[in-house]
Amino acid sequence: MQEDNPTIVIRVAGEGGEGTITLGDLLTRVAAYSGLEVYSFRTYPAEIRGGQVMYQTRLGLSRVMTEGDEANVLVAMNRQAWLDERGDLCQGAALIYEATVDIADDTHSHYPVPAEAIAQSLDWPIGKNFALLGALTWFFRFDPDTAETLVRQRMQRHAESLEKNLAAMQRGYAYARETYPEPFPFNLAAPGKPAERILLSGADAMALGALAAGCTFYAGYPITPATPLMESMARYLPAFDGTLVQVEDEIAAINMAIGASFAGRRAMTATSGPGLSLMVEGLGLASMAEIPLVVVNVQRAGPSTGLPTKTSQGDLFLALYGGHGDAPRFVLAPDSVKDCYFQTIYAFSLAERFQMPVIVLSDQAMAARMETTPLPGTPWNGPLERITPTAEELQGDYRRYAYTENGVSPMSHPGVPDGMYLAESLEHDEHGYPDQTPQTHQRMMQKRANKVEAARQMLADWRMTSRRWGDRDAPFGIMGWGSTRGAVREATQRLQSYGIPVEAIYPHTLLPMPDSAIADFISSKRAILVPELNFSGQFGRMIEHRYYHQLDELNVHIYQLKKEQGVPLKVREIVDAAVSMINNERQQWEAKHGEMARIFEVVAGLAHNTGGRRD
Amino acid sequence: MQEDNPTIVIRVAGEGGEGTITLGDLLTRVAAYSGLEVYSFRTYPAEIRGGQVMYQTRLGLSRVMTEGDEANVLVAMNRQAWLDERGDLCQGAALIYEATVDIADDTHSHYPVPAEAIAQSLDWPIGKNFALLGALTWFFRFDPDTAETLVRQRMQRHAESLEKNLAAMQRGYAYARETYPEPFPFNLAAPGKPAERILLSGADAMALGALAAGCTFYAGYPITPATPLMESMARYLPAFDGTLVQVEDEIAAINMAIGASFAGRRAMTATSGPGLSLMVEGLGLASMAEIPLVVVNVQRAGPSTGLPTKTSQGDLFLALYGGHGDAPRFVLAPDSVKDCYFQTIYAFSLAERFQMPVIVLSDQAMAARMETTPLPGTPWNGPLERITPTAEELQGDYRRYAYTENGVSPMSHPGVPDGMYLAESLEHDEHGYPDQTPQTHQRMMQKRANKVEAARQMLADWRMTSRRWGDRDAPFGIMGWGSTRGAVREATQRLQSYGIPVEAIYPHTLLPMPDSAIADFISSKRAILVPELNFSGQFGRMIEHRYYHQLDELNVHIYQLKKEQGVPLKVREIVDAAVSMINNERQQWEAKHGEMARIFEVVAGLAHNTGGRRD
Amino acid sequence: MTESKPNDYKSDVKPIWCPGCGDYAVLTALMRAFAQLGTPREMIAIASGIGCSSRFPAFLNTYGIHGIHGRALPLATGTKLGRPELTVVAVGGDGDGFSIGGGHIPHAARRNVDITYIVMDNSIYGMTKGQPSPTSPEGIVSKAAPYGSQERPLNPVLLALAYDTSFVARCFSGKLKEMVNVLVEALQHPGFSLIQVLSPCVTFYNTYEHYREITQPLPDAHDPGDRLAAMALAMETATQYLGVFYRDTSRPLYSQRFEEVQTRAPKATLEDIFKRMIV
Amino acid sequence: MTESKPNDYKSDVKPIWCPGCGDYAVLTALMRAFAQLGTPREMIAIASGIGCSSRFPAFLNTYGIHGIHGRALPLATGTKLGRPELTVVAVGGDGDGFSIGGGHIPHAARRNVDITYIVMDNSIYGMTKGQPSPTSPEGIVSKAAPYGSQERPLNPVLLALAYDTSFVARCFSGKLKEMVNVLVEALQHPGFSLIQVLSPCVTFYNTYEHYREITQPLPDAHDPGDRLAAMALAMETATQYLGVFYRDTSRPLYSQRFEEVQTRAPKATLEDIFKRMIV
Ligand SMILES: Cc1ncc(C[n+]2csc(CCOP(=O)(O)OP(=O)(O)O)c2C)c(N)n1
Ligand SMILES: Cc1ncc(C[n+]2csc(CCOP(=O)(O)OP(=O)(O)O)c2C)c(N)n1
Ligand code: SF4
Ligand code: SF4
Ligand SMILES: [Mg+2]
Ligand SMILES: [Mg+2]
Numbered sequence A, B: 001m002q003e004d005n006p007t008i009v010i011r012v013a014g015e016g017g018e019g020t021i022t023l024g025d026l027l028t029r030v031a032a033y034s035g036l037e038v039y040s041f042r043t044y045p046a047e048i049r050g051g052q053v054m055y056q057t058r059l060g061l062s063r064v065m066t067e068g069d070e071a072n073v074l075v076a077m078n079r080q081a082w083l084d085e086r087g088d089l090c091q092g093a094a095l096i097y098e099a100t101v102d103i104a105d106d107t108h109s110h111y112p113v114p115a116e117a118i119a120q121s122l123d124w125p126i127g128k129n130f131a132l133l134g135a136l137t138w139f140f141r142f143d144p145d146t147a148e149t150l151v152r153q154r155m156q157r158h159a160e161s162l163e164k165n166l167a168a169m170q171r172g173y174a175y176a177r178e179t180y181p182e183p184f185p186f187n188l189a190a191p192g193k194p195a196e197r198i199l200l201s202g203a204d205a206m207a208l209g210a211l212a213a214g215c216t217f218y219a220g221y222p223i224t225p226a227t228p229l230m231e232s233m234a235r236y237l238p239a240f241d242g243t244l245v246q247v248e249d250e251i252a253a254i255n256m257a258i259g260a261s262f263a264g265r266r267a268m269t270a271t272s273g274p275g276l277s278l279m280v281e282g283l284g285l286a287s288m289a290e291i292p293l294v295v296v297n298v299q300r301a302g303p304s305t306g307l308p309t310k311t312s313q314g315d316l317f318l319a320l321y322g323g324h325g326d327a328p329r330f331v332l333a334p335d336s337v338k339d340c341y342f343q344t345i346y347a348f349s350l351a352e353r354f355q356m357p358v359i360v361l362s363d364q365a366m367a368a369r370m371e372t373t374p375l376p377g378t379p380w381n382g383p384l385e386r387i388t389p390t391a392e393e394l395q396g397d398y399r400r401y402a403y404t405e406n407g408v409s410p411m412s413h414p415g416v417p418d419g420m421y422l423a424e425s426l427e428h429d430e431h432g433y434p435d436q437t438p439q440t441h442q443r444m445m446q447k448r449a450n451k452v453e454a455a456r457q458m459l460a461d462w463r464m465t466s467r468r469w470g471d472r473d474a475p476f477g478i479m480g481w482g483s484t485r486g487a488v489r490e491a492t493q494r495l496q497s498y499g500i501p502v503e504a505i506y507p508h509t510l511l512p513m514p515d516s517a518i519a520d521f522i523s524s525k526r527a528i529l530v531p532e533l534n535f536s537g538q539f540g541r542m543i544e545h546r547y548y549h550q551l552d553e554l555n556v557h558i559y560q561l562k563k564e565q566g567v568p569l570k571v572r573e574i575v576d577a578a579v580s581m582i583n584n585e586r587q588q589w590e591a592k593h594g595e596m597a598r599i600f601e602v603v604a605g606l607a608h609n610t611g612g613r614r615d
Numbered sequence C, D: 001m002t003e004s005k006p007n008d009y010k011s012d013v014k015p016i017w018c019p020g021c022g023d024y025a026v027l028t029a030l031m032r033a034f035a036q037l038g039t040p041r042e043m044i045a046i047a048s049g050i051g052c053s054s055r056f057p058a059f060l061n062t063y064g065i066h067g068i069h070g071r072a073l074p075l076a077t078g079t080k081l082g083r084p085e086l087t088v089v090a091v092g093g094d095g096d097g098f099s100i101g102g103g104h105i106p107h108a109a110r111r112n113v114d115i116t117y118i119v120m121d122n123s124i125y126g127m128t129k130g131q132p133s134p135t136s137p138e139g140i141v142s143k144a145a146p147y148g149s150q151e152r153p154l155n156p157v158l159l160a161l162a163y164d165t166s167f168v169a170r171c172f173s174g175k176l177k178e179m180v181n182v183l184v185e186a187l188q189h190p191g192f193s194l195i196q197v198l199s200p201c202v203t204f205y206n207t208y209e210h211y212r213e214i215t216q217p218l219p220d221a222h223d224p225g226d227r228l229a230a231m232a233l234a235m236e237t238a239t240q241y242l243g244v245f246y247r248d249t250s251r252p253l254y255s256q257r258f259e260e261v262q263t264r265a266p267k268a269t270l271e272d273i274f275k276r277m278i279v
Helices: A021-034 A077-089 A115-121 A125-139 A144-155 A157-181 A202-212 A227-240 A250-264 A274-289 A314-322 A337-354 A363-369 A391-395 A438-461 A482-496 A515-523 A538-546 A549-553 A571-610 B022-035 B078-086 B115-121 B123-141 B142-153 B158-178 B204-210 B229-241 B250-262 B273-289 B316-321 B337-354 B365-368 B391-395 B440-461 B482-497 B513-522 B540-548 B546-552 B571-610 C021-035 C054-057 C072-082 C093-098 C107-110 C157-162 C176-188 C206-214 C227-235 C253-263 C272-278 D023-037 D053-059 D072-082 D093-102 D101-111 D156-162 D176-188 D208-213 D227-235 D256-262 D269-278
Strands: A007-015 A037-042 A052-060 A071-076 A091-098 A109-113 A198-199 A217-218 A243-246 A267-271 A293-297 A330-334 A357-363 A368-376 A421-425 A466-470 A475-480 A503-507 A509-511 A527-532 A557-562 B005-013 B037-042 B053-060 B069-078 B088-097 B109-113 B197-201 B217-220 B244-245 B267-271 B293-299 B330-332 B357-363 B370-373 B422-424 B466-470 B476-479 B502-505 B510-511 B527-532 B557-562 C044-048 C061-064 C087-093 C116-121 C166-172 C195-199 C215-217 C240-247 D043-050 D063-066 D087-091 D116-121 D167-172 D193-198 D215-217 D240-247
Touching: A007 A021, A007 A077, A021 A052, A021 A198, A021 A368, A021 B316, A021 D053, A037 A363, A052 A557, A071 A077, A071 D116, A077 A091, A091 A125, A109 A125, A109 A157, A109 A557, A115 A157, A115 A274, A115 C044, A125 A144, A144 A157, A144 A438, A198 A202, A198 A337, A198 B293, A198 C240, A198 D043, A198 D269, A202 A227, A202 A293, A202 A337, A202 A363, A202 D269, A217 A227, A217 D053, A217 D072, A227 A243, A227 A363, A227 B513, A227 D256, A243 D072, A250 A274, A250 A293, A250 A363, A250 A421, A250 D072, A250 D116, A267 A274, A267 C166, A274 A357, A274 B273, A293 A337, A293 A363, A293 A527, A314 A357, A314 A509, A314 A538, A314 B053, A314 B316, A330 B022, A330 D043, A337 A357, A337 A368, A337 A438, A337 B316, A337 B557, A357 A363, A357 A482, A368 D043, A391 D063, A421 C157, A421 D053, A438 B204, A466 A515, A475 A482, A475 A509, A475 A515, A482 A503, A482 A509, A482 A527, A482 A571, A503 A515, A503 B502, A515 A538, A515 D053, A527 A538, A527 A571, A527 C195, A527 D023, A538 A549, A538 A557, A549 B422, A557 A571, B005 B022, B005 B078, B022 B037, B022 B142, B022 D116, B037 B365, B053 B078, B069 B078, B078 B088, B078 B142, B088 B123, B109 B158, B115 B123, B115 B158, B115 B250, B123 B142, B123 B158, B123 B540, B142 B158, B158 D269, B197 B204, B197 B267, B197 C272, B197 D063, B204 B229, B204 B273, B204 B293, B204 B337, B204 B357, B204 B365, B217 B229, B217 C072, B229 B244, B229 B365, B229 C253, B250 B267, B250 C072, B250 D043, B273 B357, B273 B422, B293 B337, B293 B365, B316 B357, B316 B510, B316 B540, B330 B337, B330 B422, B337 B370, B337 B440, B357 B482, B357 B527, B365 B482, B422 C054, B440 B513, B466 B482, B466 B513, B476 B513, B476 B571, B476 C087, B482 B502, B482 B527, B502 B513, B510 D043, B513 B540, B513 D269, B527 B540, B540 B546, B540 B557, B557 B571, B557 C054, C021 C054, C021 C116, C021 C176, C021 D093, C044 C072, C054 C061, C054 C087, C072 C087, C072 C107, C072 C116, C072 C253, C087 C093, C093 C116, C093 D101, C107 C157, C116 C176, C157 C166, C157 C195, C157 C227, C157 C240, C157 D156, C166 C176, C166 D215, C176 C195, C176 C240, C195 D101, C227 C240, C227 D227, D023 D053, D023 D116, D023 D176, D043 D072, D053 D063, D053 D087, D072 D087, D072 D101, D072 D256, D093 D101, D093 D116, D093 D156, D116 D176, D156 D240, D167 D176, D176 D193, D176 D240, D208 D215, D227 D240
Parallel strands: A007 A071, A071 A091, A091 A109, A217 A243, A217 A267, A267 A293, A293 A357, A330 A357, A421 D063, A475 A503, A475 A527, A527 A557, B005 B069, B069 B088, B088 B109, B217 B244, B217 B267, B267 B293, B293 B357, B330 B357, B422 C061, B476 B502, B476 B527, B527 B557, C044 C061, C044 C087, C087 C116, C116 C195, C166 C195, C215 C240, D043 D063, D043 D087, D087 D116, D116 D193, D167 D193, D215 D240
Antiparallel strands: A007 A052, A037 A052, A037 A368, A198 A368, A330 A509, A466 A503, B005 B053, B037 B053, B037 B370, B197 B370, B330 B510, B466 B502, C166 C240, D167 D240
16 A cells, blocks of 8 residues: 555456456456546466456556556456465455355455356356456445446447447446445545546557657567557557558668668667567667667567566666677666656657667556556657758768767758768768778777767756655665656655664666766665675666775665566565665664664763762 | 797788789798798788788797787888888888888898889799799798798699799899898897797688587688688588588578577678678577577677778677667687687687577787787587486477576487477577566576676686786786787786886686676776777776776776777787876875875974974 | 377477467377387477577477577577488577568578478567568558558468579468478478468467468479479469478588588598697 | 759769679669659668679768668668658668678568669679679689589579569660660659669679570560569570560558558557557
């Protein structure tokens, strides 16, 4: 539970084939449309069709920050669901389940619903999930009309099944109302008319961010969990006179995007681990030929094919270091669904302004997540434009790769008279023509690297490159990146509610790092917990590396919480790690302190014995 | 000059089309066969044919460690050669050149040779370089018969041109003998019969190492500067019943090698930067499915196509971190032509014993280098074998990915009765069947990671994972990797000759790092210079990262010498960097020291004033 | 040759395929073919990429490698060259084989490496939930192409013929017996064989009915030695012919060629080579 | 249409090619074709991969992108879709195009994207100094294959036809005038065109004489609308026919299809989309 915000965690579990995800998804929508705040998480089956799946949605009166740990309400489509999930229930949870499932349990309250029977009675066996949706609508006292409207929206294209499902839903609702008239143990007072909000998925957030940034070209190859982003772009792009191509592989994807960007478009591609591995050579080309490019990497658990449908943050090192030679690039890490929108806009700003590839790291959990959020405003400072050559520059001897102070040279594109140039993957001179001399190479390497420093400067001024919250200058801190932020925010709140002052920071640009912000954070800390979803603790290692002088000087200790299981971090895991970190520090402190006490003791003694003597 | 070993640095320069490289190469061979030690370096033209090239060879009486900085002798095929190279000559060098080239210079001694005229007189215009070879044979007082024999060997296949070239050579020899009877300023007393040595190239060294390790499968795609290794394998493999396939691209190369290894062969591939970028996904497969694999990466200057014919050490980060998810692997760095032989053998030992991909990092300079070296003995401990299942294990329920202490599970291969298993790129259980549960994933990640620790242990016992030399526990050190070792060895000698104690260390395994050896080295140092051939100082950054606790605790300072110009490090550059490092340390030390002196001064003063009083 | 039954080749892993998926038939057919030929399990290696169809190897108790997307052929080729006595089968889908993996087929054909490549072609990306594939008909609508796809489908049989693949056939999951016969032939064929199996995806693109209507056996008159005739028949797409389009058994095996080179090569030991380098 | 001369398209970069390299002729022919069509320099973009032939773009003063090995077609396709009004030409070698880049050709053909792809086929890897390429004859000997190569050559024209490429032709560097005419046609062709140019590598595999002997114009009788006939002629390898094997101008352009989709798509602003998401 978020301390300041009562919430209900509902977990819907069952076979993929039983419409479990549809049920969870519709329930989430009904709740959102009923004025509640929602935040959801879903798993995918390992099997292609069927297989147990779980959809967890959390409802609150004010902003919800995670899907929650233990569930207050379990909706079990079948017995397996109960067996899988019973370990994850809070005290006295409410069990809503298909009546034929026998659940021997007396620690929770039971709400069986004859969903199958209802479905049968309509001889519409697949209506089971809708019967349960009806029942849930009653339990949470949602407006059945709202529910009906949403179902109608959702099922537009399947007129025939629509009516059947609605009928099932109505009967489910009726049954629940008759059988369980008393108030349901978990209920949130219907709020007054809430502020205007939207129900947004991480995938859509990135697609809309791209559109907001003026992206009109997308080349991609399907891969879980990045496909939803491609599908959103496919849906939206044409309305913006944009072009989407499903290509033959990721190598074609990145090179096609580079081609479109070379031609003057704002171009992107998106993929997941295996695809990013295949794009490494293309990233180097964009870096060398200085062609703007945005690459979204929706992380999943690796290595290799790994756990394709499960979440992870294991691609950080690949994003930072994946390239031969020293090929500069940017790496961004949005930390919420809403932030996915803004960071995507910033990604295009950086790509276009500095003519470099930008990798944006999302992950399965964040991409598939549905979250209610206020309508995002337009970013105060984006999207930035490309620097193009002036008329004079074009008339004169135009140098596409001219050496400049910050390394950025005016970029023309095919179609511009007198702007002709060669985009070159070999080392080249200011005109782009191959030049293999030591001097040119060294100088061009410096030019390209300068762009990263220039960006670091610019971003520092933006003051939007990291998010920091909690008790200002508390001695204990948490530093993380990406989709774990919700859990960390809730964890900091819980720690505070225990009376433990704590502060947290989430950088949004991992390359370049917002060094001043991080340094300032570190300077006030004694120990910092770095939680992340990968095996080797890549981010923690990077932090230790980059700031080791300061860390050692100030004797600030880094504690890593590494988890690589394909599932998100739980708030509890973070709180526990923080508490044991602080305990550990306490022992060290007491060791020292004890010694001090002894010394003072002695000194005090001395003072006493010699007190008042004057000769 | 190496202090303890007088050497002659000869630079042959001219058009690629003029047979410049052939001349340099033959001269090197003649010198080697005449009992001298040799060490060579060559450049490649940026153009496909023709274009200025340079072949530098250095002759010595005992082991030569680098190609040398300034040349003692310049052999100029044309005027451009003089213009390009005159800056790199030592005081009073000897200029040997085509007589028609006019060289206005009076600081060096001149030895024009009418090579073109000689060639014309045989109407064999392309015989120019052989005429010069003849002259050189005289100047260095080599045995003309030795020269003839070597030319005959080299030109077996071109009978027609052979005789012409021999004639040109003889006339060149005769001309020089008549015109320049006096002793040549640069000459090495012909040594007595030297110990048995071979003339070996870096590419051949790796090919022979692979054969010595039992490699019988090579799949590769041509790429400069890795092609010579493929060509050596093509020449040698059939004699060892081995198979070499030139495939359609690097992705096919690595996957085909994985397939052959899966089938039980010792398999390898070799490439350079762009190819390694394409192999990233395949490396992850070998790591996940635990299939032994050796990948040689002959580095060239990047990023992207970069400077394909020029040397660099810019792929370290890609080798270490290039993969999505946390995919364990090994990275080795041979540091001499001879070491290329041994490290390749160790690479197969590690790959086979730990069922992992091993990346061996060479570079253009080391691969193309010719070096005289003693016949390599057989490695005392290799090549290690694969751990295969016992008869009992096969009879029972054979678990290919069984959890074991060190993470290594017995590996069978197709053809073995009862050894059937699934090599799986998805996360899998002990049998290899897909298993996506959090527990299995975490446990298998640990199992795979454990192999790296086990290897670290084993290698520590080998005590062959790094090379250390110089003044034991000197306060100033040099730490490097790979092909720069020769230059560093010569630099340490020169520093010592200046009376500066210095010690150096070169780790051969960069992943896993030989931590104990490095830590021991660091512990005795005050400052360490880390020279390397890349822009961002990748190795230096890795050292700082990995050992920052120790470095800060002992207050040891790391100084980086980064060079990314496509050419090797010069001994002078290293010496200069070391000297300025020590100067820098001196100032810091004096700052401290000065302050101390002041305080002692004061104290001394006090002592004096209060001296002897007793109340 | 040991007596064996189809189920001898079955692993205990329950296929994760949807009920009714065309790939079940291919699994059955291949097991029957193995049984008919009595190939020992330990002498069989199945290599695949990624996709529903590529999950195939897990369902057999032979050796298998479930690799990365699009690389079934390089993996299979390496396995075969690594141990020529094996029976090596590459399996996968139309996306795995003709999209990301499409660049490997012509080279497998050029080598005429002795492996059997079975492409389970459902004209869709099943595993990733229904995007158009290289063999999807023009205009197919999906979330990834809400306005319909805009590319012409490839013609796998025609490609294979243009690559000079030495054995080219087409089967249909709805015709099991015929498939078994073709597979038996393919497994015995000396050289590279490519079999396109029309194997519908009942979940994202159910084409059973359609194929029942438009498939028919190749005309008896067709001579599988005539590549041009085979191409002509392959170019008829309104009817999808089933059977062996082309067969050329005259070409040398890739692995044999290496043996031949090895015998031609003057034998030498490492010592010999080093000796030659002594100066 | 502005008046222009071939040299108007020439950059000040001196080609790094060996004297006598077949690629010089291709450069000349393309410049003449541009001049004949009067295409403005700024409206031309040349994309290439890596290889001797791929150095091509640097020698023209149009827009150019010298990318990475094998990716000329994806780069060219992106450029064309990014700015459909451009004249986009992809150039490269047989290794770049048929080996590492071979997987992209069928998809460019499926899309019928409006670019002209010129493959300078010298049946060798020139840039890397003479290894066998996918079009090298069987048994060719080199350092990389001292016992002779063991793969059959691919037939580029036949492949292109099997992919249903809408314009397929073959030229020879020894026949400049003919090449100019074919290139003019190809540049005007609405859709994807592939031109195999027999362009000998004088340094590592000089085939001028050989091609002079075995090349001849396509029979006048040949109807470029007949794909099967074109295939039959392509399969004759003893004689290498020169000219336009196949032409289909009836197919819609890829870029047009996107415009059509864009017009079909109900226009919407970002605000509209967000509004629909309000709960
Ligand atoms: C490099 C890479 N890119 C993309 C994917 C995602 N992916 C998995 S299967 C697949 C395509 C499956 O289609 P197909 O090969 O036809 O097999 P089917 O599922 O239809 O049997 C894709 C794109 C991946 N696993 N790896
Ligand atoms: C990824 C990658 N692999 C290999 C190379 C090395 N390479 C450069 S050009 C080339 C082949 C050149 O042959 P072709 O395409 O026929 O062009 P040509 O030189 O014959 O004109 C190769 C293999 C590379 N640059 N990048
Ligand atoms: S999704 Fe389609 S292809 Fe995949 S298993 Fe189901 S039916 Fe078969
Ligand atoms: S090597 Fe061959 S292909 Fe390359 S430039 Fe020279 S002749 Fe042309
Ligand atoms: Mg498919
Ligand atoms: Mg070529």
